[in-house]
Amino acid sequence: MRRLLKQSTGPLTSELLREPGRFGLGQVPAGMVPDAVTTSICGFCSTGCRLKLHLKEGAAVSLTPDAHYPVNLGMACPKGWESLAVLDASDRVMVPLLREADGSLKEIGWESAIPTMVERFKNIQSRYGKESVAFISTGQITCEEMAFLGALAKFGMGMKHGDGNTRQCMATAVTAYKQSFGFDAPPFTYADFEESDVLVFVGANPAIAHPILWQRVLSNQRTPEIIVIDPRKTETAQSATRHISVKPKGDLWLLYALAHCIVRDGRVDENFLKEHTHGFDDFAAFLEDYAPGLVAERTGLGTEEIEILANLVSDPSKRVSWWWTMGVNQSHEGTRTAQAIINLCLMTGNIGKPGTGANSITGQCNAMGSRLFSNTTSLIAGHDFTNPVHRAKVAELLELDVSLIPTENSWAYDEILSGIERGDIKGLWIIATNPNHSWIDRERFTRLCGNLDFLVVQDMYHSTETAGLADLLLPAAGWGEKDGTFINSERRIGVIRQVRRPPGQALSDFRIFRLLANAWGCDGLFRSWTSPEAVFNIIARLTRGQPCDISGITGYDQLDTNGGIQWPFPAGSFLAIRERRLFEDGRFFTPDQRAKFIFDRPSERLPEPVSDSFPFLLLTGRGSSSQWHTQTRTSKSAILRKLSPGELLLEIHPQDASALGIASHAKVRISSQRGSIVAIAFPTATVQRGQVFLPMHDPEVNRLTHGSFDPDSRQPSYKASAVAIEKL
Ligand SMILES: Nc1nc2c(c(=O)[nH]1)N[C@H]1C(S)=C(S)[C@@H](COP(=O)(O)OP(=O)(O)OC[C@H]3O[C@@H](n4cnc5c(=O)[nH]c(N)nc54)[C@H](O)[C@@H]3O)O[C@H]1N2
Numbered sequence: 076m077r078r079l080l081k082q083s084t085g086p087l088t089s090e091l092l093r094e095p096g097r098f099g100l101g102q103v104p105a106g107m108v109p110d111a112v113t114t115s116i117c118g119f120c121s122t123g124c125r126l127k128l129h130l131k132e133g134a135a136v137s138l139t140p141d142a143h144y145p146v147n148l149g150m151a152c153p154k155g156w157e158s159l160a161v162l163d164a165s166d167r168v169m170v171p172l173l174r175e176a177d178g179s180l181k182e183i184g185w186e187s188a189i190p191t192m193v194e195r196f197k198n199i200q201s202r203y204g205k206e207s208v209a210f211i212s213t214g215q216i217t218c219e220e221m222a223f224l225g226a227l228a229k230f231g232m233g234m235k236h237g238d239g240n241t242r243q244c245m246a247t248a249v250t251a252y253k254q255s256f257g258f259d260a261p262p263f264t265y266a267d268f269e270e271s272d273v274l275v276f277v278g279a280n281p282a283i284a285h286p287i288l289w290q291r292v293l294s295n296q297r298t299p300e301i302i303v304i305d306p307r308k309t310e311t312a313q314s315a316t317r318h319i320s321v322k323p324k325g326d327l328w329l330l331y332a333l334a335h336c337i338v339r340d341g342r343v344d345e346n347f348l349k350e351h352t353h354g355f356d357d358f359a360a361f362l363e364d365y366a367p368g369l370v371a372e373r374t375g376l377g378t379e380e381i382e383i384l385a386n387l388v389s390d391p392s393k394r395v396s397w398w399w400t401m402g403v404n405q406s407h408e409g410t411r412t413a414q415a416i417i418n419l420c421l422m423t424g425n426i427g428k429p430g431t432g433a434n435s436i437t438g439q440c441n442a443m444g445s446r447l448f449s450n451t452t453s454l455i456a457g458h459d460f461t462n463p464v465h466r467a468k469v470a471e472l473l474e475l476d477v478s479l480i481p482t483e484n485s486w487a488y489d490e491i492l493s494g495i496e497r498g499d500i501k502g503l504w505i506i507a508t509n510p511n512h513s514w515i516d517r518e519r520f521t522r523l524c525g526n527l528d529f530l531v532v533q534d535m536y537h538s539t540e541t542a543g544l545a546d547l548l549l550p551a552a553g554w555g556e557k558d559g560t561f562i563n564s565e566r567r568i569g570v571i572r573q574v575r576r577p578p579g580q581a582l583s584d585f586r587i588f589r590l591l592a593n594a595w596g597c598d599g600l601f602r603s604w605t606s607p608e609a610v611f612n613i614i615a616r617l618t619r620g621q622p623c624d625i626s627g628i629t630g631y632d633q634l635d636t637n638g639g640i641q642w643p644f645p646a647g648s649f650l651a652i653r654e655r656r657l658f659e660d661g662r663f664f665t666p667d668q669r670a671k672f673i674f675d676r677p678s679e680r681l682p683e684p685v686s687d688s689f690p691f692l693l694l695t696g697r698g699s700s701s702q703w704h705t706q707t708r709t710s711k712s713a714i715l716r717k718l719s720p721g722e723l724l725l726e727i728h729p730q731d732a733s734a735l736g737i738a739s740h741a742k743v744r745i746s747s748q749r750g751s752i753v754a755i756a757f758p759t760a761t762v763q764r765g766q767v768f769l770p771m772h773d774p775e776v777n778r779l780t781h782g783s784f785d786p787d788s789r790q791p792s793y794k795a796s797a798v799a800i801e802k803l
């Protein structure tokens with residue numbers, strides 16, 4: 076493979092194959108100052124820090140965090156600092172590669188890669204029907220790219236099914252917000268971290284996963300109470316004022332018990348409930364069964380601890396904000412758990428004011444962009460595939476025949492995989508995600524890919540676990556090698572800039588989509604989709620009249636000079652303040668403008684409870700602030716490698732370790748019903764007895780996880796699988 080890659084970069088034959096960006100051809104265009112500074116939003120997490128890139132002869136040579144950006148105020152975490160280092164890796168894909176009959180990969184060049192992909196997918200569609208080809212998208216490409224991908228796949232290539240890695244991550248928050256507020260609308264602005272008196276983090280470890288947001292929390296001058304609800308005593312819990320070590324998946328019981336106490340003690344905000352919500356009376360009646368004493372077994376918490384917490388979060392003299400991430404979203408009843416948080420905010424009137432909110436923090440740099448523009452779960456720009464008025468509006472604005480827009484929702488990720496299992500899906504296109512590492516119960520994923528007739532993977536690196544399965548591998552440019560926009564956790568849209576030439580023949584995803592549209596014969600639909608900024612203007616127009624209306628944004632320059640702009644920003648808006656939250660007027664996006672109380676009885680048992688054979692509950696999550704997901708990028712930086720553990724460590728309670736005769740740093744085998752893997756034991760009292768923790772960054776970890784899903788959001792429950800531990 077390496078030998079092949081070294082020979083790459085034959086001459087490019089067509090205009091279309093040129094990366095047209097400022098630095099695409101390695102030249103500094105006339106009029107451009109060669110040694111200058113430009114800015115770009117970081118391409119790792121959803122915090123959305125802005126970096127200043129220092130250019131020499133038109134290409135970035137170093138970077139520093141931007142002191143004037145309202146998000147990071149001059150800070151960056153190690154990943155941000157190392158953003159450029161990960162581009163220069165020896166395993167970048169330099170040229171399209173096609174798998175031969177003997178399993179080897181052959182260099183083919185774009186001139187045959189694109190026609191091959193088109194021919195194979197069209198053959199599959201003519202044999203098995205249009206819906207037999209599907210795509211898996213991502214929260215890590217730009218808004219413009221994901222809009223192009225979704226529109227090309229569904230309106231151009233006739234696909235019906237497409238989902239993304241945001242299903243692994245944000246589907247629960249999306250569903251919870253849509254059902255409760257009428258639109259997927261995280262209400263907060265980062266200033267709320269500093270303006271809150273009581274901050275409650277549920278299943279979130281920002282000290283590791285969102286380090287710069289955590290710095291914002293630490294700069295709160297109101298001597299806040301910081302409460303962390305997490306089975307583990309994480310780095311975040313250790314620096315909080317209070318740690319609630321709930322039993323895994325005991326959150327729903329706990330949140331209902333808190334609501335019970337608040338109702339019982341008459342600490343609800345009657346006025347807010349009356350004016351801005353509905354369904355509270357039914358909820359209050361439902362809560363009768365959730366007295367703290369009745370949930371002790373489920374939550375692992377004492378009555379007094381719950382009563383104190385209930386008082387803290389309903390103190391009318393305090394601004395209370397709730398923040399949740401994967402400990403909530405990745406659960407078999409995550410949607411109701413997120414809504415239990417929303418309910419607490421509604422009943423105490425903690426929404427729409429400084430320092431409050433039911434706030435889901437997103438994960439990937441552009442997860443929010445994916446939620447609005449990927450054309451997967453929602454029709455582009457937050458519309459609904461099943462709504463004829465929405466379809467007509469999108470068709471008119473995009474000047475396409477309305478019959479090209481699917482009238483039904485796509486299958487969710489796990490349903491697409493079941494479709495592959497049944498033989499309904501025969502062709503799959505995976506863009507900027509590495510599911511053969513990150514998908515739950517990954518063995519099944521690997522096996523199912525064997526059922527496909529043709530698998531296309533579009534990635535920066537050829538060494539990823541998913542690239543290893545590809546029939547066709549398309550070389551993608553990464554962050555730093557293309558232009559576009561990302562939307563961060565507080566709905567702030569910011570610009571990324573091309574500051575490096577992509578290696579070899581690698582092209583931006585945007586460019587690849589253009590090539591495909593052309594070869595598929597549907598480029599007529601995309602005549603005006605000529606550059607990222609042109610597409611930005613198109614998708615901004617599509618948002619008109621939606622809660623996420625950004626039709627007032629005039630272009631990238633405006634975003635750059637204003638320090639990013641949060642949605643909404645309808646035409647005619649002007650920017651008076653840089654930090655804006657939603658629902659300040661108490662009006663939600665439901666038809667009657669009231670937020671809904673939604674609740675259900677928690678399930679009695681975990682999808683996979685521990686047993687005599689598998690007596691430990693395995694939690695998984697982020698390991699360190701220097702490791703990103705499947706590590707295709709972060710493992711390429713010598714500095715980030717030094718900052719991470721370097722081996723797979725199993726966190727286990729010291730008493731459990733000694734009961735099993737396991738010494739610190741001994742080799743252990745961890746087994747579940749699906750497989751077994753080897754790790755190094757790291758006894759630590761940060762995990763509770765009977766629980767163990769593994770970071771998700773090692774490709775072996777998802778061999779263990781149990782494939783269970785939230786019924787509303789179809790998000791995988793990565794954080795509760797039964798395992799056995801044995802000394803080796
Ligand atoms: N360094 C780094 N930063 C990242 C990422 C990365 O890979 N590396 N990924 C980004 C992405 S995409 C995401 S989605 C975010 C994720 O950010 P987080 O959600 O903060 O990270 P996790 O470690 O997955 O999960 C958070 C916590 O949930 C806890 N937890 C497990 N089960 C339960 C439970 O039943 N109840 C409660 N209350 N808590 C539970 C875990 O112990 C863990 O500490 O991070 C983003 N930031």
Ligand SMILES: Nc1nc2c(c(=O)[nH]1)N[C@H]1C(S)=C(S)[C@@H](COP(=O)(O)OP(=O)(O)OC[C@H]3O[C@@H](n4cnc5c(=O)[nH]c(N)nc54)[C@H](O)[C@@H]3O)O[C@H]1N2
Pocket residue numbers: 215216240241243244401405438439506507508509510512513514515533534535536539551552553554584695696697703704705706707708771776777780793
């Ligand atoms: N056990 C367990 N598993 C988990 C989780 C957990 O907590 N526990 N968390 C889940 C969550 S929240 C998430 S978000 C997922 C993340 O899972 P993935 O999305 O699979 O992880 P990444 O490593 O971010 O994969 C991104 C891929 O895109 C490539 N890439 C980067 N930039 C570009 C680009 O611009 N263009 C193209 N074409 N490719 C690019 C990278 O090289 C990489 O291969 O993992 C999930 N899996």
Ligand code: SF4
Pocket residue numbers: 117118119120121122123124147150151152153154155156285286287288
């Ligand atoms: S906190 Fe997130 S956005 Fe900021 S530098 Fe680190 S990875 Fe990048």
Ligand SMILES: [Mo]
Pocket residue numbers: 243244245438439
């Ligand atoms: Mo995520």
